[in-house]
Amino acid sequence: MTTDLNTLLTALYVKIDDCLGRPARTGRPPRLTDSELLTLAVAQALLGIRSEARWLRFLPRHLPGAFSYLPQQSGYNKRLRTAVPLLKKVIRLLAVDTDLWTDATWVVDSTPVECARSREAAKRSELAGWAGYGYCSSHSRFFWGLRLHLICTPAGLPITWALANPKLDERQVLMAVLDHDPSVLTDRPGLLIIGDKGYISRELDAFLAERGVMLLRPSYRNRTPHPAQHLLKPVRQLIESVNDTLKGQLDLELHGGRTIDGVTARIAQRVLALTAAIWHNRATGQPVTRSLIAYDH
Numbered sequence: 001m002t003t004d005l006n007t008l009l010t011a012l013y014v015k016i017d018d019c020l021g022r023p024a025r026t027g028r029p030p031r032l033t034d035s036e037l038l039t040l041a042v043a044q045a046l047l048g049i050r051s052e053a054r055w056l057r058f059l060p061r062h063l064p065g066a067f068s069y070l071p072q073q074s075g076y077n078k079r080l081r082t083a084v085p086l087l088k089k090v091i092r093l094l095a096v097d098t099d100l101w102t103d104a105t106w107v108v109d110s111t112p113v114e115c116a117r118s119r120e121a122a123k124r125s126e127l128a129g130w131a132g133y134g135y136c137s138s139h140s141r142f143f144w145g146l147r148l149h150l151i152c153t154p155a156g157l158p159i160t161w162a163l164a165n166p167k168l169d170e171r172q173v174l175m176a177v178l179d180h181d182p183s184v185l186t187d188r189p190g191l192l193i194i195g196d197k198g199y200i201s202r203e204l205d206a207f208l209a210e211r212g213v214m215l216l217r218p219s220y221r222n223r224t225p226h227p228a229q230h231l232l233k234p235v236r237q238l239i240e241s242v243n244d245t246l247k248g249q250l251d252l253e254l255h256g257g258r259t260i261d262g263v264t265a266r267i268a269q270r271v272l273a274l275t276a277a278i279w280h281n282r283a284t285g286q287p288v289t290r291s292l293i294a295y296d297h
Helices: 003-021 033-046 052-062 075-080 084-096 119-124 171-182 202-210 229-247 258-281
Strands: 105-116 132-136 141-152 158-166 191-194 211-214
Touching: 003 084, 003 258, 033 052, 033 084, 033 158, 033 258, 052 075, 052 105, 075 258, 084 158, 084 258, 105 119, 105 158, 105 171, 105 229, 105 258, 119 141, 119 171, 141 171, 141 229, 141 258, 158 171, 158 258, 202 211
Parallel strands: 105 191, 191 211
Antiparallel strands: 105 141, 132 141, 141 158
């Protein structure tokens, strides 16, 4: 198998179609199947075309015959927003299908997902009540939007993720994510989660210890450092590079969503694209697992 966009999309469509099959529906079946919809969404994210209207104009000329039917922009947007549970299901499906899923080390962090710049835009936004003001330490500025909380392996494979108000405590969000999806901790003896100082908490330590998980993070300056603390810096850099892939190559911060369903669908679309690229790179034996270069043009 080769690492080009057409090969990835073909393998992805076959994988999704085999696993999902033909879901039972009432009424006339859609002309664009769920498998085609998700494949279409992954191709859009990998090629970096943020506008859905421009994407649907781009396809007939540059990928002729790839999809037998293309909906109008409004239909595509509506299908994608209602497909969030399906997007999450396929992200997990592809992740489990890689050897990276059984990795005994995870890295956790959160990154801003800005949704508005001006005060007036924030006041008018339909995201009011979901989004809020937060502080981005890496850019030394405040932002209005959400935070993406991502748990992944050191190779960048997403394990689970969540969008939350930036005012929520990272430690509380991590516990809520693992409580909501306890299956990810099943059959993982000796699991180690690596985080930053934002995850220092006795409550979180006790929560993870009950589940047989150890949390490794930097200590405060007035505390005795962990014996393995010197190993944290290079490993912590891995999650920063994953966030950079999502932002720099998959335009995470330029999602264009104006409602909570729209933002969630577009973030899930990008996480699925990253997962699909890693899944395909592992299947084809590529030396760099998280590389998107073969698929972004």
